[in-house]
Amino acid sequence: xxxxxxxxxxxxxxxxxxxxxxxxxxxxxxxxxxxxxxxxxxxxxxxxxxxxxxxxxxxxxxxxxxxxxxxxxxxxxxxxxxxxxxxxxxxxxxxxxxxxxxxxxxxxxxxxxxxxxxxxxxxxxxxxxxxxxxxxxxxxxxxxxxxxxxxxxxxxxxxxxxxxxxxxxxxxxxxxxxxxxxxxxxxxxxxxxxxxxxxxxxxxxxxxxxxxxxxxxxxxxxxxxxxxxxxxxxxxxxxxxxxxxxxxxxxxxxx
Amino acid sequence: xxxxxxxxxxxxxxxxxxxxxxxxxxxxxxxxxxxxxxxxxxxxxxxxxxxxxxxxxxxxxxxxxxxxxxxxxxxxxxxxxxxxxxxxxxxxxxxxxxxxxxxxxxxxxxxxxxxxxxxxxxxxxxxxxxxxxxxxxxxxxxxxxxxxxxxxxxxxxxxxxxxxxxxxxxxxxxxxxxxxxxxxxxxxxxxxxxxxxxxxxxxxxxxxxxxxxxxxxxxxxxxxxxxxxxxxxxxxxxxxxxxxxxxxxxxxxxxxxxxxxxxxxxxxxxxxxxxxxxxxxxxxxxxxxxxxxxxxxxxxxxxxxxxxxxx
Numbered sequence: 001x002x003x004x005x006x007x008x009x010x011x012x013x014x015x016x017x018x019x020x021x022x023x024x025x026x027x028x029x030x031x032x033x034x035x036x037x038x039x040x041x042x043x044x045x046x047x048x049x050x051x052x053x054x055x056x057x058x059x060x061x062x063x064x065x066x067x068x069x070x071x072x073x074x075x076x077x078x079x080x081x082x083x084x085x086x087x088x089x090x091x092x093x094x095x096x097x098x099x100x101x102x103x104x105x106x107x108x109x110x111x112x113x114x115x116x117x118x119x120x121x122x123x124x125x126x127x128x129x130x131x132x133x134x135x136x137x138x139x140x141x142x143x144x145x146x147x148x149x150x151x152x153x154x155x156x157x158x159x160x161x162x163x164x165x166x167x168x169x170x171x172x173x174x175x176x177x178x179x180x181x182x183x184x185x186x187x188x189x190x191x192x193x194x195x196x197x198x199x200x201x202x203x204x205x206x207x208x209x210x211x212x213x214x215x216x217x218x219x220x221x222x223x224x225x226x227x228x229x230x231x232x233x234x235x236x237x238x239x240x241x242x243x244x245x246x247x248x249x250x251x252x253x254x255x
Numbered sequence: 256x257x258x259x260x261x262x263x264x265x266x267x268x269x270x271x272x273x274x275x276x277x278x279x280x281x282x283x284x285x286x287x288x289x290x291x292x293x294x295x296x297x298x299x300x301x302x303x304x305x306x307x308x309x310x311x312x313x314x315x316x317x318x319x320x321x322x323x324x325x326x327x328x329x330x331x332x333x334x335x336x337x338x339x340x341x342x343x344x345x346x347x348x349x350x351x352x353x354x355x356x357x358x359x360x361x362x363x364x365x366x367x368x369x370x371x372x373x374x375x376x377x378x379x380x381x382x383x384x385x386x387x388x389x390x391x392x393x394x395x396x397x398x399x400x401x402x403x404x405x406x407x408x409x410x411x412x413x414x415x416x417x418x419x420x421x422x423x424x425x426x427x428x429x430x431x432x433x434x435x436x437x438x439x440x441x442x443x444x445x446x447x448x449x450x451x452x453x454x455x456x457x458x459x460x461x462x463x464x465x466x467x468x469x470x471x472x473x474x475x476x477x478x479x480x481x482x483x484x485x486x487x488x489x490x491x492x493x494x495x496x497x498x499x500x501x502x503x504x505x506x507x508x509x510x511x512x513x514x515x516x517x518x519x520x521x522x523x524x525x526x527x528x529x530x531x532x533x534x535x536x537x538x539x540x541x542x543x544x545x546x547x548x549x550x551x552x553x554x555x556x557x558x559x560x561x562x563x564x565x566x
Contacts, residue, residue, distance in 0.1 A: 218441060
């Protein structure tokens with residue numbers, strides 16, 4: 001009888017014991033991003049190396065400068081349209097603003113190659129050969145709200161969980177929030193974003209069945225002045241074996 | 256007594272293992288249930304691309320030849336009116352994307368995720384219960400056969416057994432085409448990305464993507480029943496163009512100044528360096544041109560012209 005009592009006791013203990021569940025995060029899982037290392041030590045995937053953009057959609061807006069007044073696909077506001085209708089690439093050249101279409105809000109959607117490298121444990125550096133631009137992603141810092149505006153602005157990065165209770169190992173993507181940008185163009189034909197625009201990017205890395213490594217960047221641009229709603233696009237990048245095709249080109253207001 | 260004791264222990268172990276299986280065998284990932292509406296930042300209808308516009312699509316020569324002979328009137332053939340698009344249409348379509356999961360009632364485990372259909376697309380069932388894909392020579396269908404798995408909290412699906420059909424922008428895909436999709440959620444945004452492979456018509460994999468936003472407004476969850484009606488094409492007739500006789504081949508070049516060699520697609524057109532090849536051939540139109548019906552459907556864009564997001 002003692003054995004039976006013991007067995008039943010064991011049953012109660014086992015059945016009431018916490019199950020470590022992948023699906024529910026498990027009670028041992030780390031909630032959210034708390035206590036998880038950040039920057040390079042916390043990287044859930046390796047974003048470094050050379051990448052090439054694959055332009056398989058919106059080609060005529062990305063590979064060539066489209067016609068003036070072609071705003072299809074962009075939730076442009078009346079204020080934005082007014083500016084875009086006055087687009088003048090010659091004036092941009094005359095005022096030294098050839099890089100208006102190479103700012104953070106649009107550079108990743110361009111036909112370009114990327115070179116991504118850790119500058120230090122909390123700084124990820126992204127170089128583009130299109131327009132020869134450099135973006136700096138800072139981990140562990142609060143977004144800057146002041147300072148000199150630049151084409152690439154201030155970017156704060158975090159490995160963000162997809163849900164409050166992470167599974168083990170933690171499932172995370174790279175989230176980058178950028179502000180303090182100089183006003184620029186979302187599209188080469190002068191569709192504007194303003195200095196109050198905020199760019200939020202989500203970086204996902206996937207391994208294909210044939211071993212190809214792909215990176216998809218979902219970019220969300222919010223601009224209370226020049227956009228009626230969020231502008232969202234996704235860029236595709238395929239990892240390259242080396243930098244042999246790296247081809248830096250200067251900014252161009254016309255091409 | 257020993258028998259009783261063994262039975263008690265067996266019940267305990269079985270119960271514990273049973274619970275463990277319920278909770279552990281099928282990782283549930285993140286919640287995708289809901290109605291997702293397309294944000295349409297990516298080309299979504301004929302206003303953003305034209306007939307015989309294969310810009311950036313890695314079509315091979317066989318696909319280019321097929322595409323040039325294809326007439327859109329084929330969709331009006333009585334024999335084809337109810338031949339719905341295949342599952343490759345989802346990442347290109349502008350229709351809402353309702354998603355839900357079917358669960359096993361006793362254990363609550365997920366048997367399948369379902370992506371709802373639309374006017375001309377049948378629902379896509381994503382089997383999550385570990386069943387294998389059918390044999391190579393099993394029957395094909397519009398939906399094909401799709402299995403799924405959670406990878407790093409991203410729902411990754413793999414589709415085979417689709418019938419030969421139209422790919423994006425009226426290019427072809429064969430019945431050997433396969434598709435990998437990834438449903439990657441970022442707060443209220445769903446990034447749908449994927450890769451389509453076809454040994455018959457694609458020189459390289461075609462990477463696709465589309466962005467969606469969670470909506471609280473219910474949307475249609477099933478394809479509308481299809482009935483055949485006369486749409487201008489008689490039974491037994493297959494509209495097509497003989498080589499060199501397609502009158503629409505140069506439409507994209509005429510409208511947007513893009514060289515014909517680029518319009519016809521091919522793997523090289525999707526790489527950044529291709530810009531150098533056409534730089535001196537491209538003629539930027541002075542202004543955006545759209546006819547009345549195109550303007551009504553979004554045309555050149557402009558304030559209020561993007562499909563509204565319903566929250």
